[in-house]
Amino acid sequence: EVQLVQSGAEVKKPGESLRISCKGSGYSFTGYWITWVRQMPGKGLEWMGRIDPSDSYSNYSPSFQGHVTFSADKPINTAYLQWSSLQASDTAMYYCVRQGTTWSDYWGQGTLVTVSS
Amino acid sequence: QTVVTQEPSLTVSPGGTVTLTCASSTGAVTSGNYPNWFQQKPGQAPRALIYSTNNKHSWTPARFSGSLLGGKAALTLSGVQPEDEAEYYCLLYYGGAQVFGTGTKVTVL
Numbered sequence: 001e002v003q004l005v006q007s008g009a010e011v012k013k014p015g016e017s018l019r020i021s022c023k024g025s026g027y028s029f030t031g032y033w034i035t036w037v038r039q040m041p042g043k044g045l046e047w048m049g050r051i052d053p054s055d056s057y058s059n060y061s062p063s064f065q066g067h068v069t070f071s072a073d074k075p076i077n078t079a080y081l082q083w084s085s086l087q088a089s090d091t092a093m094y095y096c097v098r099q100g101t102t103w104s105d106y107w108g109q110g111t112l113v114t115v116s117s
Numbered sequence: 118q119t120v121v122t123q124e125p126s127l128t129v130s131p132g133g134t135v136t137l138t139c140a141s142s143t144g145a146v147t148s149g150n151y152p153n154w155f156q157q158k159p160g161q162a163p164r165a166l167i168y169s170t171n172n173k174h175s176w177t178p179a180r181f182s183g184s185l186l187g188g189k190a191a192l193t194l195s196g197v198q199p200e201d202e203a204e205y206y207c208l209l210y211y212g213g214a215q216v217f218g219t220g221t222k223v224t225v226l
Contacts, residue, residue, distance in 0.1 A: 037217075044204075044206065044218075044220040045163065045206050045208075045217040047214075047217055050215075059213045062118065102151035103165070103172070104165055104168070105168075
């Protein structure tokens with residue numbers, strides 16, 4: 001069974017760093033992209049970008065380029081989304097999604113990030 | 118910045134049919150944008166329904182279908198069930214980038 005399991009909710013202060021994770025199981029982790037999606041409270045879905053876990057090649061949406069970093073650890077089938085300096089506007093639910101060439105299928109359960117002083 | 122636009126809300130009666138559309142600010146949506154559709158219910162992660170315009174995942178109910186219609190991607194729900202009440206999002210591919218639509222809230226009433 002394909003699963004993407006994300007790390008738990010986080011509460012951080014502005015300026016702090018954070019890394020959240022997404023662990024894949026039940027499939028070849030390096031055979032599919034991992035896409036990251038943001039959903040701010042009460043708002044729609046936003047495509048942040050994606051990473052190829054086989055070589056860590058990444059595409060970033062212009063809206064997120066330079067503010068977040070994707071990474072992957074192949075031996076443990078885990079992808080990461082990282083911030084070096086959080087802002088209050090980063091408060092949102094973040095999802096990881098398995099992606100093939102022209103499709104996305106399995107979603108993680110989401111990680112809620114709250115940034116507040 | 119590319120904008121993908123959907124109807125904000127639609128209402129349909131149980132057993133009825135409703136069509137949602139997905140338009141691109143860059144022009145007509147084509148099969149090369151590989152339209153994907155997702156359903157999200159309150160408090161839940163989204164669920165994939167349709168990929169590459171009209172292909173269903175193994176779990177997608179038969180009453181959901183995808184197409185291209187008048188330069189837009191479309192998702193049609195036929196024989197709507199109460200459990201279809203949800204937010205629906207399209208996703209379009211633009212080369213290496215992708216953009217979600219603004220979302221359509223479907224109410225079954």
